[in-house]
Amino acid sequence: MVPHLVTALNGPINELEQRILESMPAIERWFRLEWMEHTPSFYCSVDLRNAGFKLAPVDTNLYPGGWNNLRPDMLPLAVQAAMAAIEKICPEAKNLLLVPDHHTTSPAYLSNLARLARIFNLAGLNVRLGSLSNDIKAPTTLDLPDGETITLEPLIRTKHRLGLKDFDPCTILLNNDLSSGVPGILEELHEQYLLPPLHAGWSTRRKSNHARAYEEVAKRFAKMLGMDHWLINPAHARCTDIHFADGKGMSELQAQVDAVLTKTRRKYKEYGIHEKPFAVIKPDNGTNGLGLMTVRDAKDLESLSPQALERLAASKDGHPVSQVLVQEGVLTNERVQDAVAEPVVYMMDRYVVGGFYRVHTDRRTDESLSAPGASFVPLAFDQSAQLPQPGAKAGASVPNRFYMYGVIGRLAMLAASYELEATDPDADISE
Amino acid sequence: MVPHLVTALNGPINELEQRILESMPAIERWFRLEWMEHTPSFYCSVDLRNAGFKLAPVDTNLYPGGWNNLRPDMLPLAVQAAMAAIEKICPEAKNLLLVPDHHTTSPAYLSNLARLARIFNLAGLNVRLGSLSNDIKAPTTLDLPDGETITLEPLIRTKHRLGLKDFDPCTILLNNDLSSGVPGILEELHEQYLLPPLHAGWSTRRKSNHARAYEEVAKRFAKMLGMDHWLINPAHARCTDIHFADGKGMSELQAQVDAVLTKTRRKYKEYGIHEKPFAVIKPDNGTNGLGLMTVRDAKDLESLSPQALERLAASKDGHPVSQVLVQEGVLTNERVQDAVAEPVVYMMDRYVVGGFYRVHTDRRTDESLSAPGASFVPLAFDQSAQLPQPGAKAGASVPNRFYMYGVIGRLAMLAASYELEATDPDADISE
Numbered sequence: 001m002v003p004h005l006v007t008a009l010n011g012p013i014n015e016l017e018q019r020i021l022e023s024m025p026a027i028e029r030w031f032r033l034e035w036m037e038h039t040p041s042f043y044c045s046v047d048l049r050n051a052g053f054k055l056a057p058v059d060t061n062l063y064p065g066g067w068n069n070l071r072p073d074m075l076p077l078a079v080q081a082a083m084a085a086i087e088k089i090c091p092e093a094k095n096l097l098l099v100p101d102h103h104t105t106s107p108a109y110l111s112n113l114a115r116l117a118r119i120f121n122l123a124g125l126n127v128r129l130g131s132l133s134n135d136i137k138a139p140t141t142l143d144l145p146d147g148e149t150i151t152l153e154p155l156i157r158t159k160h161r162l163g164l165k166d167f168d169p170c171t172i173l174l175n176n177d178l179s180s181g182v183p184g185i186l187e188e189l190h191e192q193y194l195l196p197p198l199h200a201g202w203s204t205r206r207k208s209n210h211a212r213a214y215e216e217v218a219k220r221f222a223k224m225l226g227m228d229h230w231l232i233n234p235a236h237a238r239c240t241d242i243h244f245a246d247g248k249g250m251s252e253l254q255a256q257v258d259a260v261l262t263k264t265r266r267k268y269k270e271y272g273i274h275e276k277p278f279a280v281i282k283p284d285n286g287t288n289g290l291g292l293m294t295v296r297d298a299k300d301l302e303s304l305s306p307q308a309l310e311r312l313a314a315s316k317d318g319h320p321v322s323q324v325l326v327q328e329g330v331l332t333n334e335r336v337q338d339a340v341a342e343p344v345v346y347m348m349d350r351y352v353v354g355g356f357y358r359v360h361t362d363r364r365t366d367e368s369l370s371a372p373g374a375s376f377v378p379l380a381f382d383q384s385a386q387l388p389q390p391g392a393k394a395g396a397s398v399p400n401r402f403y404m405y406g407v408i409g410r411l412a413m414l415a416a417s418y419e420l421e422a423t424d425p426d427a428d429i430s431e
Numbered sequence: 432m433v434p435h436l437v438t439a440l441n442g443p444i445n446e447l448e449q450r451i452l453e454s455m456p457a458i459e460r461w462f463r464l465e466w467m468e469h470t471p472s473f474y475c476s477v478d479l480r481n482a483g484f485k486l487a488p489v490d491t492n493l494y495p496g497g498w499n500n501l502r503p504d505m506l507p508l509a510v511q512a513a514m515a516a517i518e519k520i521c522p523e524a525k526n527l528l529l530v531p532d533h534h535t536t537s538p539a540y541l542s543n544l545a546r547l548a549r550i551f552n553l554a555g556l557n558v559r560l561g562s563l564s565n566d567i568k569a570p571t572t573l574d575l576p577d578g579e580t581i582t583l584e585p586l587i588r589t590k591h592r593l594g595l596k597d598f599d600p601c602t603i604l605l606n607n608d609l610s611s612g613v614p615g616i617l618e619e620l621h622e623q624y625l626l627p628p629l630h631a632g633w634s635t636r637r638k639s640n641h642a643r644a645y646e647e648v649a650k651r652f653a654k655m656l657g658m659d660h661w662l663i664n665p666a667h668a669r670c671t672d673i674h675f676a677d678g679k680g681m682s683e684l685q686a687q688v689d690a691v692l693t694k695t696r697r698k699y700k701e702y703g704i705h706e707k708p709f710a711v712i713k714p715d716n717g718t719n720g721l722g723l724m725t726v727r728d729a730k731d732l733e734s735l736s737p738q739a740l741e742r743l744a745a746s747k748d749g750h751p752v753s754q755v756l757v758q759e760g761v762l763t764n765e766r767v768q769d770a771v772a773e774p775v776v777y778m779m780d781r782y783v784v785g786g787f788y789r790v791h792t793d794r795r796t797d798e799s800l801s802a803p804g805a806s807f808v809p810l811a812f813d814q815s816a817q818l819p820q821p822g823a824k825a826g827a828s829v830p831n832r833f834y835m836y837g838v839i840g841r842l843a844m845l846a847a848s849y850e851l852e853a854t855d856p857d858a859d860i861s862e
Contacts, residue, residue: 025525028514028555032522076508076815080782083459084515091463094456122817124459351511384507386553 013052016232017404019225021390024403030224031350031410038417040350042085042173042195046409047358048343049330053273055404056234056330057412060210062200063177065101067119068111069378070346070354075119077384081348082123088349090171090193096125097162097169099186100152101176102133107145114150116175119348125171130155130164132176132183157185161192171195178203179286199423200416206284207325208238209423214415221411232408234328235263238284242322244313249322250301256326257281258298264328278329278366281312283321294329294366329366336379345385345409352406355381385409444483447663448835450656452821455834461655462781462841469848471781473516473604473626477840478789479774483764484704486835487665488843491641493631494608496532498550499542500809501777501785506550508815512779513554519780521602521624527556528593528600530617531583532607533564538576545581547606550779556602561586561595563607563614588616592623602626609634610717630854631847637715638756639669640854645846652842663839665759666694669715673753675744680753681732687757688712689729695759709760709797712743714752725760725797760797767810776816776840783837786812816840 020027045064046057070078086093098120100113117127131140131152139153153164162185163169171193174186178201186198198204215233222229237256242249257279264277281293293312295301304312313320334341334357341357357379385406387399421427451458476495477488501509517524529551531544548558562571562583572582584595593616594600602624605617609632617629629635646664653660668687673680688710695708712724724743726732735743744751765772765788772788788810816837818830852858 025552025555025557029523029525032514032518032524032555035518036522073504076817077511079817080508080511083463083782087463087466091467092460093463094460121456122819124456124463126456351514386507386510388553 013050013055013231016055016227017400019227020404020407021388021400023225024388024390026224027221027407030221031414034414035350038414038421040347041200041413041416041420042089042349044347044409044413044416046345046347046412048345048405048408049332050334050343050405051275051331052333053271054231054330055408056232057214057408058234058327058330060214060412060416061177062196062205062416063101063175064346065104065109065112065175066344066356066378067115067346068108069344069356069380070115071380071382074354074380074384075122077351078119078346078348078353079122081351081353082119084351085349086120086123086125086171089195093125093170095167095169095171096120096127097164097167097172098127098129099132099155099172099174099176100129102131102136103180105142110142110150111144111146113175114144114148116173117150120173126167128153128164128167128169130162132185155185160188160190162186162189174201177201197420197424199425200420202285204423204425205419206238206323207282207327208236208284208323210415210419211236211238211325211327213418213422214412216418217411217415230267232411234330235260235267236328237326238323239326240323242324244309244320253281253324253326254298254301257295257301260326260328261295261298275331280327280329282325282327284323284325286321331366336377339377341379343381343405345405347409347413350410350413352385352409355385355402355405355409357381444481444486444662447486447658448831450658451835451838452819452831454656455819455821457655458652458838461652462845465845466781469845469852471778472631472844472847472851473520473780475778475840475844475847477776477778477843479776479836479839480761480763481765481774481836482706482762484702485662485761486839487663487761488645488839489665489758489761491645491843491847492608493627493636493847494532494606495777496535496540496543496606497775497787497809498546498777499539500775500787500811501546502811502813505785505811505815506553508782509550509777509779509784510553512782512784513550515782516780517551517554517556517602520626524556524601526598526600526602527551527558528595528598528603529558529560530563530586530603530605530607531560533562533567534611536573541573541581542575542577544606545575545579547604548581551604557598559584559595559598559600561593563616586616591619591621593617593620605632608632628851628855630856631851633716635854635856636850637754637854638713638758639667639715639754641846641850642667642669642756642758644849644853645843647849648842648846661698663842665761666691666698667759668757669754670757671754673755675740675751684712684755684757685729685732688726688732691757691759692726692729706762711758711760713756713758715754715756717752762797767808770808772810774812774836776836778840778844781841781844783816783840786816786833786836786840788812 041062043064045061047059049058098117120127129152136152136154139151141149141151143149156163162172173195181203182198218229218233237260239253239256260279261277268277276296278294278296332340332342336359339359339361341359343355343357345355346353359377359379381402383399383402385402388403389397389399392400472493474495476492478490480489529548551558560583567583567585570582570584572580574580587594593603604626612634613629649660649664668691670684670687691710692708699708707727709725709727763771763773767790770790770792772790774786774788776786777784790808790810812833814830814833816833819834820828820830823831
């Protein structure tokens with residue numbers, strides 16, 4: 001199903017793969033113990049980039065779409081994981097209300113919703129969809145590309161509960177990243193399980209918090225394996241109080257970009273990597289590719305055109321970006337035929353339940369593949385991430401590569417747990 | 432992969448399937464709530480028989496072999512379920528000791544052990560095999576049909592722990608049904624997790640206890656679905672103090688067989704089933720087909736030959752059978768080409784992780800298919816039992832049939848939990 005991947009894997013990544021495989025029981029035990037202390041996100045997808053010499057997560061999505069891109073024969077894994085998740089959160093659950101992103105009505109996104117609804121239905125729940133959109137005033141049935149349909153219904157809020165007409169859910173699952181803020185209709189719902197919690201939305205979440213949490217996780221993981229955490233952890237820095245329109249904070253940004261590039265250059269030298277380091281500037285909140293910028297030299301920031309500055313300041317919700325994450329750029333060296341490919345790992349509860357490759361035909365290896373506009377082909381992982389083959393030659397085995405991706409994906413998911421604990425507005429500060 | 436099944440499904444079973452599908456969320460919720468109160472067996476396989484008008488479990492195996500008969504692409508489901516099981520029982524687990532049946536060294540059984548070891552290794556444990564056999568005095572490597580090998584090692588018992596040389600497990604998993612009694616080496620192990628518990632072995636277990644527990648489960652399940660529990664529950668009775676050699680207890684046995692046949696006849700009449708009822712006499716403990724007898728008329732028991740009586744009294748461990756279960760016979764009306772087929776459902780923790788058909792070419796529809804001697808072909812279920820298709824026509828959908836099998840298999844597993852709770856020697860009687 002999946003075309004042959006032409007990859008340029010060399011030294012460090014093969015050592016990483018080998019070390020991960022050798023340490024499999026220790027890794028699985030480590031995750032088990034971590035999940036005793038930290039609650040996994042209900043569901044999660046993680047974008048990875050495999051540079052051949054380095055493998056790192058570049059985006060951790062706590063409201064994952066794209067479930068329709070997984071292979072249908074992976075569905076039982078997702079259903080089983082959903083059963084485990086529900087059992088822990090709300091064993092008496094009957095009704096699940098799924099709240100979609102109301103800005104997106106593309107056929108692909110609707111197929112994603114249908115797939116999610118099917119997973120939770122097969123896990124034993126009555127699932128209905130409630131829309132935040134003002135346009136949905138009555139149950140509205142939409143056609144899907146495969147001939148199926150889904151029905152969006154208007155939400156009904158009472159003082160303490162959210163539901164639909166004749167549908168009182170005990171659990172509300174958001175598939176909406178709240179990047180335009182938390183709607184009042186979702187606030188103060190103390191009688192129902194609202195998943196993920198509101199502070200996982202982009203109105204609260206910051207990429208720099210996640211990067212910091214991931215760094216902590218990556219360091220502890222790397223220590224256990226006796227390896228350099230840089231192999232799985234991109235260097236990063238945060239810049240606040242930037243005002244792109246009048247150039248305020250630009251020199252600080254330039255200094256941070258320079259610091260990240262210098263650190264990366266040193267590591268490239270240490271590992272004998274003959275590539276030119278680059279950094280990516282991302283808005284600290286928000287999920288889409290608007291405002292992303294690739295920088296190869298800090299000096300480039302001195303001579304940005306007004307258009308470039310405007311792009312950097314632009315965000316989904318219209319507020320100008322004033323805080324950014326500067327992240328070491330990670331090349332993606334995986335190819336499907338001649339197109340650049342980037343793996344995306346899907347998790348439900350603590351389990352890796354599948355993944356796919358995001359394949360772009362008109363993007364370079366150092367560009368974001370999740371930016372809009374590029375032509376994008378999803379290629380479902382053709383195997384489970386749970387079947388490593390310890391005997392296989394490093395770098396030559398698809399099951400082993402998928403296992404490694406599943407491990408790094410889970411590290412990012414664990415980092416999200418750390419991150420949400422640290423930013424939980426209801427947490428007891430005295431702890 | 433799986434040949435087309437020529438089945439003679441008619442009325443009641445299609446209604447059952449339809450009712451089960453319609454009630455899927457209620458059923459899954461019911462199981463979730465049951466598993467909050469009752470601990471599932473660590474692993475379990477259940478033999479089912481589908482008569483077309485009735486579907487019932489006929490054997491619940493708490494030390495399942497045959498894992499090698501499942502499709503390899505179902506492995507991730509088993510791995511994920513094993514992860515869930517370990518997480519609950521012993522999250523800090525590192526080492527798992529697998530103790531096989533030491534009477535069986537068939538290539539198929541060894542492949543089963545290799546598969547089990549692989550599942551738990553992929554779930555993150557170091558797995559080694561310790562044999563109860565006196566013949567294993569040093570690590571012994573055995574060849575498997577597929578070119579792999581497995582190594583059996585001698586068990587080492589200290590005062591409080593069981594292990595191998597340089598291997599101290601926290602969990603011991605038995606794949607040995609203890610039908611020849613509990614070896615002393617397995618007793619008094621209070622520091623390690625011994626799974627399943629010793630009283631799940633056939634030295635303690637009784638089929639009649641299981642049948643009683645299953646009846647309770649089936650009645651509650653049937654009540655929830657508003658259906659007759661007989662459709663999933665074979666009539667049964669227990670006879671004790673039989674001495675086949677001198678005919679002691681035979682008239683009581685005859686009376687019980689007559690009662691079971693009369694009950695079955697009444698039900699056949701109620702449902703318009705034009706089949707001749709039969710009963711099966713089974714030794715109340717033990718797992719193998721020795722001593723099984725099919726009876727169509729209670730009077731047949733009056734004129735048994737000495738050879739037939741000897742067969743009834745025979746058991747695996749050599750002690751004459753003195754206690755039997757009389758069970759309503761359930762026809763198996765599934766066919767692969769012209770051979771009789773019987774589904775076997777596999778579970779790990781609370782999850783259905785696969786199954787296969789036991790196919791016999793020289794057995795009749797009213798005979799046991801697990802008896803030795805008959806030619807036996809395993810046919811792996813070609814799909815997960817977790818993907819029912821609610822819209823499909825009753826009786827016409829393989830996914831729906833597998834889902835129904837998974838539900839009935841789980842009912843039998845739940846009955847085993849009830850059974851083991853009732854027979855737990857360490858249970859607090861005051862409760």
